[in-house]
Amino acid sequence: MQVFPASSKSEVLCLPHFADTAWLLLVGKKSRDVLAKACSIDLRDRSFPSGHVAQTLIFDLGVILARSDVAEFPCYHVLLDRSYALYLWNALLAGAAEFDGGPVGLSAIRQSHGRTAAACSAR
Secondary structure: OEEEOOOOOOOOOOOOOOOOEEEEEEEOOOHHHHHHOOEOOOOOOOOOOOOOEEEEEEOOEEEEEEEOOEOOEOEEEEEEEHHHHHHHHHHHHHHHHOOOOEEOOHHHHHHHHOOOOEEEEOO
16 A cells, blocks of 8 residues: 655645546545445544545455545545446445435535536435
């Protein structure tokens, strides 16, 4: 596992982009708990604060996990091979449901981020 803290001079992290990459977004107070069920890295604030990035496994899938909080809500960006996106999306939805969470509309994401992404909320 590699964790890269955000540069103090920049809020931008450049990642290679390929046409076969899927981008999922998990937002909410319980989002860390949802990911902790499937991810072995320490996601607590002191170990993985907003602005950090790690290459890790979620449900045995290789992903890039980036944290970029929205106001007081933890926000995790999950980048993975798109051929596994539906599997991971359904697994994250099932995990979020355990915490009374579920998918949120794109309008909620556009209001907070100003861009389009698939999102799942874990209240």
